[in-house]
Amino acid sequence: MADGAQQSGNEIEIKAVSKVFGAGAVAFHALTDIDLTIRTGEFFTLLGPSGCGKTTLLRVIAGFEHPSSGQLLIKGQDVVGQAPNRRLVNTVFQNYALFPHMTVAQNIGFGLKMLGRPRSEIDATTSEMLHLVKMEAMATRKPAELSGGQQQRVALARALAPRPRVLLLDEPLSALDLKLRKEMQTELKRLQVETGITFVFVTHDQEEALTMSDRLAVMNKGRILQLGSPHDIYHAPAERFVADFIGETNFLSLKVIAIAGGCADLALPGGRTVSARIAEGVVPAAGETVSAVIRPEQAQLVAADAGDLSATVNGSVFFGTDTHIHLTLADGQSFTVRRQNTVGQADPARGVRVGLALMPGALQVLRG
Structure with a gap:
């Protein structure tokens, strides 16, 4: 297995790929002109709502669907039309698809057996995979004797055993409870780093995407809306859909006062002015009302007559590690502040007037 160091080069190149189901008036465009490069040895995530095209892609x-047009290259070789078993790609499905009559060890070695590998190699690789996913003590158990998390580990080990160039994961954590899902996020990332295999992960869960990915693509309606690191997409969303889908977000309709050097001066409710970054491709004009975005943790409660904004408290929601305080601004717009909880901290009462201090540079003007 690889030592976990990311290799150089591109593993997958997708060029102008479209996928249409049906024809004529009933045609459904599942993918439209997808251009995407996935680097060798990275954890890459396709993120978006149900029906956005991520599983189709x-x-x-994987080769289970053929594109209607475009090219798909794996390590420089065009594989369009090539059967799934001819590609150096393996898939972990949402339901794990383990063989119920086989033991854990037999499930892991099954793919190698189908490839005609010698018994000595099957046994050695199975032992290696059992160690990798920490399932040595359960080698002789059947899938029905395992928990959901344990079954997922077996499915991963089986997919990794033939040493594919790429491992495709189709929402493999969705059936697990919250605590186990978080544990498996860490486990998946560990496996990817230790094996050095390129992982392509599909999910609708933005926390999974932010936690595990080296890079991710946000999809909607068969198109990629934004591609980048979790940090870049969270802190610099390109458009309203991305900002809304990735984490919680405050959207404000604000008037542009002036524009200079990639920033816009915006008029806040109450008369103050604040500078905001302008997203790439957005060209606002002075006097125009634009959509500006700021995350709930990028604002702080201050005294009523201080800060950038004045607001009235509508209520608060306790989440354990933090509390979300819901507010109404002076002009009626809604706003949420996320505040880290500390021992003995009291939340402001409903109806109390407070001030809001915005983190410098946090506000951004978006498309949409």
């Missing part, structure tokens, strides 16, 4: 990479 994964199936195109």
Whole structure:
């Protein structure tokens, strides 16, 4: 297995790929002109709501669907039309698809057996995979004797055993409870780093995407809306859909006062002015009302007559590690502040007037 160091080069190149189901008036465009490069040895995530095309794109990479047009290259070789078993790609499905009559060890070695590998190699690789996923003590158990998390580990080990160039994961954590899902996020990232295999992960869960990915693509309606690191997409969303889908967000309709050097001066409710970054491709004009975004943790409660904004408290929601305080601004717009909880901290009462201090540079003007 690889030592975990990311290799150089591109593993997958997707060029102008479209996928259409049906024809004529009933045609459904599942993918439209997808251009995407996935680097060798990275953890890459396709993120978006149900029906956005992420699973269709994964199936195109796997070979279970053929694109209507475009090219798909794996390590420089065009594999469009090539059968799934001819590609150096393996898939972990949402339901794990383990063989119920086989033991854990037999499930892990099954793919190698089908490839005609010698018994000595099957046994050695199975032992290696059992160690990798920490399942040595359960080698002789059947899937029905395992928990959901343990079954997922077996499915991962089985997919990794033939040493594919790419491992495709189709929402493999969705059936697990919250605590186990978080544990498996860490486990998946560990496996990816230790093996050095390129992982392509599909999810609708933005926390999974932010936690595990080296890079991610946000999809909607068969298109990629933004591609980048979790940090870049969270802190610099390109448009309203991305900002809304990735984490919680405050949207404000504000008037542009002036524009200079990639920033816009915006008029806040109450008369103050604040500088905001302008997203790439957005060209606002002075006097125009634009959509500006700021995350709930990028604002702080201050005294009523201080800060950038004045607001009235509507209520608060306790989440354990933090509390979300819901507010109404002076002009009626809604705003949420996320505040880290500390021992003995009291939340402001409903109806109390407070001030809001915005983190410098946090506000951004978006498309949409």
